[in-house]
Amino acid sequence: MGFFPLIAVILFVVLPALVVLWRAVRMTRTYGAFERRVRRELWGYMFVFPAYLFFVFIILIPTFGTFWLSFKVPLGQFAIEFRHGLGNYVTVMRDPNVHEAFLNNTFYLFATLIVEVLVGLIMAIILADDRRGFHFFRLLFFTPMMLSMVIVSLLWKFILRSEGGLLSHTLNAVGLSSLADTPWMAHPTFTLPTICLISGWIYAGFYLILFHAAIRRIPPSLLESARLDGCNEFQLNRHVTLPLMKDVSIVCVLICATGAFKAFDLFYVMSPSGANHTEMVATYLVKQILDYDDPYYGSTIAVLMTVVVFALSLIITAFQKRTDRLEF
Amino acid sequence: MIEWHKIPSSRLYVFSVLTLGIGLLAIACSKQQPSIDEESGITLKFVHSITLGLERDLMDDIVSEFNAAHEGVTLIQERMEADYYEDLGVIKHLESGNPPDLYFEWGGWRLKRCVAKGWALDLTPYMNDGWRDRFFDICSDYMDYEGGTYLSPNGLDITTLLFYNADLFQELEFQVPADWPEFVELCKKTKAAGIIPITSGNEEVWPMGNWAAHIASRIVGEDHYADILSLKEGTSLTDPGFVKTLEMLKEIGDFGGYNSDINGLAAVQGQVPLLQGHALFHPIGIWVMDDWAKDNPDFNFDFFNTPPIPGGKGDQSSLLGVVSGYMVHKKSLHPDLAVEFLKYVSSPEVQRRFLAIGHSSATKEAFDGVELDPKLARIREMLKSGHAIVPPADTGFQIGVSEEFYKAAAAVLVGYSEPLEALERAERGITRFRREAK
Numbered sequence: 033m034g035f036f037p038l039i040a041v042i043l044f045v046v047l048p049a050l051v052v053l054w055r056a057v058r059m060t061r062t063y064g065a066f067e068r069r070v071r072r073e074l075w076g077y078m079f080v081f082p083a084y085l086f087f088v089f090i091i092l093i094p095t096f097g098t099f100w101l102s103f104k105v106p107l108g109q110f111a112i113e114f115r116h117g118l119g120n121y122v123t124v125m126r127d128p129n130v131h132e133a134f135l136n137n138t139f140y141l142f143a144t145l146i147v148e149v150l151v152g153l154i155m156a157i158i159l160a161d162d163r164r165g166f167h168f169f170r171l172l173f174f175t176p177m178m179l180s181m182v183i184v185s186l187l188w189k190f191i192l193r194s195e196g197g198l199l200s201h202t203l204n205a206v207g208l209s210s211l212a213d214t215p216w217m218a219h220p221t222f223t224l225p226t227i228c229l230i231s232g233w234i235y236a237g238f239y240l241i242l243f244h245a246a247i248r249r250i251p252p253s254l255l256e257s258a259r260l261d262g263c264n265e266f267q268l269n270r271h272v273t274l275p276l277m278k279d280v281s282i283v284c285v286l287i288c289a290t291g292a293f294k295a296f297d298l299f300y301v302m303s304p305s306g307a308n309h310t311e312m313v314a315t316y317l318v319k320q321i322l323d324y325d326d327p328y329y330g331s332t333i334a335v336l337m338t339v340v341v342f343a344l345s346l347i348i349t350a351f352q353k354r355t356d357r358l359e360f
Numbered sequence: 361m362i363e364w365h366k367i368p369s370s371r372l373y374v375f376s377v378l379t380l381g382i383g384l385l386a387i388a389c390s391k392q393q394p395s396i397d398e399e400s401g402i403t404l405k406f407v408h409s410i411t412l413g414l415e416r417d418l419m420d421d422i423v424s425e426f427n428a429a430h431e432g433v434t435l436i437q438e439r440m441e442a443d444y445y446e447d448l449g450v451i452k453h454l455e456s457g458n459p460p461d462l463y464f465e466w467g468g469w470r471l472k473r474c475v476a477k478g479w480a481l482d483l484t485p486y487m488n489d490g491w492r493d494r495f496f497d498i499c500s501d502y503m504d505y506e507g508g509t510y511l512s513p514n515g516l517d518i519t520t521l522l523f524y525n526a527d528l529f530q531e532l533e534f535q536v537p538a539d540w541p542e543f544v545e546l547c548k549k550t551k552a553a554g555i556i557p558i559t560s561g562n563e564e565v566w567p568m569g570n571w572a573a574h575i576a577s578r579i580v581g582e583d584h585y586a587d588i589l590s591l592k593e594g595t596s597l598t599d600p601g602f603v604k605t606l607e608m609l610k611e612i613g614d615f616g617g618y619n620s621d622i623n624g625l626a627a628v629q630g631q632v633p634l635l636q637g638h639a640l641f642h643p644i645g646i647w648v649m650d651d652w653a654k655d656n657p658d659f660n661f662d663f664f665n666t667p668p669i670p671g672g673k674g675d676q677s678s679l680l681g682v683v684s685g686y687m688v689h690k691k692s693l694h695p696d697l698a699v700e701f702l703k704y705v706s707s708p709e710v711q712r713r714f715l716a717i718g719h720s721s722a723t724k725e726a727f728d729g730v731e732l733d734p735k736l737a738r739i740r741e742m743l744k745s746g747h748a749i750v751p752p753a754d755t756g757f758q759i760g761v762s763e764e765f766y767k768a769a770a771a772v773l774v775g776y777s778e779p780l781e782a783l784e785r786a787e788r789g790i791t792r793f794r795r796e797a798k
Contacts, residue, residue, distance in 0.1 A: 109591075109758055109796050110476035123792045128785060194621040195633065218563075218624030220776045305565045305763070307623045307770040322447045324760045329792070 036100050043096065044088045052077050101331035111326065120332035130333065133313045134340075140228055140312070141292035147232025149284050152239025153277075157269055159240070160247045170244060173237035181234070185301035188230050192216040223308035227298060234298075239284050246280035247273060282352040289348060293341045313337050401432030402694055404701070407453050408437065408464035408686075409445035414717040422710060426701050433697060435462075454479040454689065461692040462701065467502025467511055467683040468756035474687060475505050481688040482508035486699045494706055494723045498749045502683035512702040513685040513722035514714070516743060519645040519752050520570045520680040526660040528555060528640050536664045540608065543667045547617045550640045557617040559639035561630025562770055566754055568609075568622070569766025571643040573753040574666050574680035576605040581673035582748050589757040589765070591797040597765060597787045598780065601673075606772045606779030608669075613773050623770050635659055646739060650718030663735070665742070678748040682755045683722055764789040 052074075105119035106112075124130050155173060159166045176184060191198045194215045203212040216226045250273060258272045274281075296314040303310040306319075313333060320330035410419050416439075423435050438460065440449040445464070453460050454474070465471055474480040487509055495503070495513050503511040522543075532553060537543040547557035562568040577585035580601030588595040588602065612618065619625075619633055631648065633639035635656055643666075652659050668676035686705065688698040704710060711726030720739070721727070727740050753762035767789075768782035777785070 106796060108476075109793065110473050111796075112476055123795070126791060128788045189624075193624070195619060195638075213620050215620050215624060215774065218621040219774050220771065223624070303624075304563060305767070307563060307565045307767060309771070309776075323763075325448070325451055326760075 036097060039100075040093050040096055044092050048084070098331045098334050101328050102335045104328045106326070106328060111328075114328075120329055121336075123329070124332050124336060129311060129316055130313070130336075132309065133311045133316045136224060136309070136311060137293050137295065137313050139224060140231070140295055141289055143225070143228035144231055144235070144288055144292050145285065147229060148235040149239050149281075149288050151232055151236040152284070153243050153281070155236065155240045156243030156247060157273065160244065170237075170240060173240050175237065176234045177238050179234075181297040182301050184230070184234060185298055189217060189302055192226065194218065217302065218308065220309040223303055223310050227302055227310065230302075231295075231298060235288075239288075242280060242284055243277065246277045250276050279352070282348060286345060286348045286352075289344050290341050293337060293344065401434065402697065404433065404435045404462065404692075404694055404697055405458075405460040406435055406437050406462040406701075407440065407445075407450065407460040409440055409442040409449075410464075411439045411441060415714075415719060418713055418717060422705060422713075426704055430697070430700075435701060459689045459691050461689055461694060461698045462686055463689065464684065465511065465687050466755045467499070467513070467685070468751045469758055470755065471502065471511055471687070472505050475508070475510055478690055479687075480510040481690045481692060481695055481698075482510060483512065483688065483699065483702075484509045486703075491703055491706070494708075494725060496722055496724055496743060498681075498743070498746075499683050499722050501749075502751070503685075511683070511685045511687055512706055513683045514705060515684045515720050516681060516722040516749075517645055517647060517684070517720055518679050518681045518739065518742065520574050520643050521646060521663040521665055523634070523642045523644060523648065523661055523663045524640055525634055525637055526662045528637060529662070532640075537667045540667050540669045544611060547612055547641070548615060551616055556619050556633055556639035558612065558641045558643065559619045559630055559633040560622050560643060561625035561627045562622050562773065563624055563626050565623075565763065565766035565770050566752075567627050567630065567644060568773060569754065569762065569769050570645075570680060570752045571666070572605055572609060572769040573762070573765070574678075574750060575608060575669065576602050577678060577680075577748075577750040578666065578669045578672040578674045578676060579604055582675065582678065582750055585674070585750065586756075589753050589761055591758075591761060591790070591794050593798070597768070597790065598783045602765075602783055603779050606769060606782060609769060610772045610775070610779055613775055618773055623774055634661075646720065649735060653718065674750075675748040677745070678750050679742060680752055681743075681749040682752055683749075685722065758793055760793050761790050 102120055103116050103118070104114045105117055106114055159170055194200055194213050194217075199216070200212045203209065214222060216222050254272060254276075255268060258268050263271065294314060295312050296318070299310055299312045299315050300318070306315065311319075314337070317330050317333040317337065320326045320333065406423070408419070410416050419437070423437055426435055427433060438453070450463060450465070454463065454477070459479070465474060471480070484507075491512075492509065496516060499513045499516065503509050503513060532550065532555075534546055534549075537546055550557040560567050573585075573589075576588075580588070580599060584595075584599075584601070588597065588599055619630070619639060622630070627644070631642060631644070634642040635652075652661060665677065665679065686702050688695055688702070692698050706723055708723065708725040708728070711721045711723045712730055715721050715726055715730055715732070715736075718736075724744075732740065751757070753765055764786035765783075768777070768779075768786040771777040771782045772779050
């Protein structure tokens with residue numbers, strides 16, 4: 033790691049300590065009495081210090097370390113000698129696997145916006161009333177969220193097997209034998225869309241609950257007056273319910289978008305080697321570090337992924353700020 | 361009861377900082393597993409991935425016997441699950457401040473990496489008492505690197521043979537094919553009979569990737585195969601021989617020669633159609649023989665090597681095989697004792713015990729005087745025949761390179777890509793490895 037520990041300590045321990053000291057000295061000149069000075073501010077810093085140390089070692093140093101490693105370029109196939117530079121970044125930009133992974137993540141993002149957020153929204157609107165049984169359905173749709181992702185993945189793998197899988201048997205039983213042999217999890221054309229649908233099955237219920245909570249917050253008087261003005265159900269949802277849920281919708285899109293770029297477990301279990309061209313940025317990153325023993329290249333991908341997720345979050349939050357906030 | 365609110369905050373702070381400081385000091389001062397235990401003598405650490413079954417019991421016995429024969433010496437084992445061991449587990453051990461004295465490794469690229477990184481002790485000075493002569497000659501390529509000997513081979517696995525359901529084979533009145541075209545004809549007839557010709561679980565790409573690598577070596581010749589996968593200058597994965605390899609696999613896929621979910625099943629799941637009599641052939645390594653003997657004793661199977669390919673430049677009887685064994689860490693404080701253990705493990709007596717539990721052996725004498733199962737005897741004859749042993753791409757060469765080739769094969773099997781297109785994509789995927797190789 034070379035100078036990394038020294039630089040990390042200087043950046044995250046020595047520099048902040050100097051800032052605190054400088055502040056203390058400055059306060060001495062301003063306020064005079066040492067006791068008052070200490071009581072007012074220095075104790076505060078000291079109490080924050082253990083939490084800060086924890087934050088430094090758990091968040092800051094690993095983040096800084098990842099960034100640092102991304103500039104180490106191995107020379108030779110056994111990675112014994114290194115030079116520092118932008119070599120890894122140049123390679124990442126040219127790597128067709130990285131291109132494919134980012135494309136897959138983007139596809140997953142748009143697909144999940146539909147099968148998770150949009151489906152969750154539609155279900156929330158349909159199940160908005162307190163009619164008998166609707167509470168049960170809301171709970172039912174939320175249930176997949178409570179299961180372990182690995183178990184869900186394995187379960188679906190068994191269901192989707194084209195030879196002997198539950199879906200295959202069912203399709204045969206209902207006379208759709210031409211579909212029964214479809215290699216849902218064994219052909220690049222089908223695998224990614226299938227995993228997106230499974231993701232929808234898992235998360236749509238989560239968005240349903242978020243949207244349901246937002247719908248419950250809409251004052252009934254607004255809906256009632258819209259109805260009195262002659263709105264039908266479609267117009268009511270289009271012109272009243274949806275605009276009032278704009279803030280929640282943006283939060284949902286933000287959760288979905290950042291989650292899409294972090295997608296890992298579902299893909300790692302359902303299509304472990306990327307044989308069906310389902311490599312995601314996170315799975316490719318882990319493969320670099322664990323399988324290829326190349327933490328330098330893996331760190332470069334991690335930095336890029338962080339930048340993309342951060343940029344995406346900024347865009348969405350900027351969009352959120354531009355929208356008018358409605359007060360009830 | 362302590363009244364926390366009455367304690368001055370300054371005292372609480374000093375107490376917390378002191379506790380934290382003492383804790384950190386205790387961690388810093390704590391010793392890791394010592395190589396020399398001052399009370400009980402010398403301790404050697406041995407890391408491997410034998411975690412289950414008869415092999416684990418045997419290794420426990422061997423270690424106990426070694427410890428009993430060496431007073432004051434304790435050989436301790438640290439086991440890891442195989443997949444973790446292969447990826448990161450062993451590396452973390454080898455790089456640590458307290459590395460193991462002995463560890464399991466595969467010959468080929470992985471051995472070279474261990475040597476380059478300074479994790480391997482050169483065993484050449486210990487080889488002069490006939491130790492080296494114990495191993496099959498074909499092991500040499502896997503034991504040696506840059507003039508040194510680093511591996512004590514323990515297993516010599518044939519990683520791809522074509523296993524078949526012998527009952528079905530007989531029912532269809534088939535004969536073992538003399539060459540590749542005959543094999544393809546058998547596959548077509550099998551398909552026409554409503555049976556899956558070839559079943560595999562290629563989800564992790566290595567089962568069919570290994571077979572593709574073997575076919576490629578037969579077509580381009582062993583040396584050129586090694587040159588291509590070692591990224592020698594002037595070579596490319598789009599070599600016409602590699603393209604032909606994938607075209608041959610595609611030809612079988614085009615008439616539905618593989619199970620439809622070939623790329624969606626794990627290796628073990630890929631065996632199921634064979635065991636159930638729904639599929640005829642299954643390309644896989646010889647380790648399945650032991651599993652089937654234990655778990656499916658009534659299953660009637662047989663095997664043959666990949667048939668000769670007309671016009672191929674390589675040895676048409678070559679075997680796809682991998683040599684694995686044990687290495688001594690360069691930083692071991694007790695290399696003599698570590699080597700003594702390896703000599704004991706590779707002794708004919710111990711190797712016969714490995715054979716008895718269905719494990720393969722890389723030593724010549726192990727087979728002498730042992731009543732072998734006829735199928736195992738055929739394996740031994742294959743190994744002794746002197747034909748080339750070709751390393752699979754994923755253990756003999758850089759894993760990133762092999763994975764790209766294997767993924768190309770996987771894409772072709774299901775008709776997703778044309779052979780040349782798949783290999784061109786693979787070639788782009790290994791650009792960075794090619795740059796590093798320079």
